[in-house]
Amino acid sequence: MTVPDYVRHGLADSPETAIEDVPVTGVLPEWLEGSLLRNGPGSFQVGEQRYRHWFDGLAMLHRFTFAGGKVSYANRFLETRAYAAARDEGRIAYSEFATDPCRSLFARAMAVFDPQVTDSAKVNIARIADRFLALAETPIQVRFDPETLETVGVTRWDRSDFGRMTTVHPQIDDSRQEAINLVTRFGASSTYVLRHVDTSDPDHPRARDLATKRVGEPSYIHSFGMSERYLIVVEYPLVVNPLSLLLWLKPYIENFRWKPELGARFHVFDRETGARVRSVTTEAFFGFHHVNAFDDGGDVVVDIVGYDDASVIEAFYLHRLEEPDSSIPAGTLRRFRVPLVDSGDSPVEVETLSETPIELPSLDYARMNTRPDHHCVYGVSLTGERGFYDQLVKIDTRSRETSMWKEGGCYPGEGVFVGRPGRDAEDDGVVLSVVLEGARGTSFLLVLDAQTFTEVARAQLPHPVLLGYHGQFFGDVGTSAASVPPDQV
């Protein structure tokens, strides 16, 4: 069987390296100064063992820095317990999304008391209260130095790391000096908790439960929405009996069951008071990513990349991606209009904004999140029925126009928008994407003009960057994370 090149090079191993002056073709915008920090898997192989799923793997941070017309690059594994066990003992020692360590029956029984959930925080990056954090769905968030990529310490969204999961997409509003994330506390009585962090004093961020909601069978929730006034939690019908997580006989995600008869449930909470304003059920669907949400009269409008079911999770098992004719279900950008007043006959209206497949959606978050005039969504996409994400797209939700960028044999990662300072137009800037060249087994950083969606420059690396997930651009990484004492957020 011929393994597709995006698996051979993109789901393998990558070396730790640093390159001072990465060769650039094209012309970099003069105003583009700062660092793109990205997170993702750096290795899928540990000794004789291989991780099983795209969402597993050992966390590796990447930094592309633009300074003085040059690009430098560095990467580094996150120095976690999971990484230490892999490096020093050559074994997978902690439970990942879809991979469990080999355990004896006795060890499985002991896992009830200590499931040894991974600290390999490989999914996203955020800066909260001047701390640069590598984020995972466990509440263990790992702090790192944004310049050296060295691991600094551990921060938690919640006080205990047992029986809790969280999202890797906290909503951050610097104008209100707050960060909010969703934590699910599993137990005989499970609870969704919206954790609020007051960041007004960066040295002493204060966390509290803003809103809670009891739940019998918690849903797998990867992100949530925020408008000016509301927080929106969508419960997809991919749910788990908490007892099966307590027993932990299977890898984490395999304990969840698709129950479409439950429908999808929108819960809307007031951002100020935490009060639940509305809960309403609509037809079953699944999603990883909220894109944006905004208030519109008596409605809250919620944009999500939606799927008809949760089979996309199965499509990301490595054995599935290794198949020559593997395919990924296509997510589409869907708009849900949720009426906040229950008048009895006011269902959630659903509209597909574009039929173009999209995943890893992004926007000019700092400026446009929660705003009704937001209209530019960037993402990765699929050109055909088979294979992996092989093009970048921009969907204009106002004009409904779609722009594409693709190159033969190339697999672009998440597009990160960087705005030109002083811009008026929402898309006046560039989109940065790390692109895997399947045939050559190398990667480059692509710089696209966000308005025309054409290439302006690329910085060529001599090695592959594995297929990753999320990152962010920071114009200034001046605050050294190392100067902030370790604590619990």
Ligand SMILES: [Fe+2]
């Ligand atoms: Fe995500």
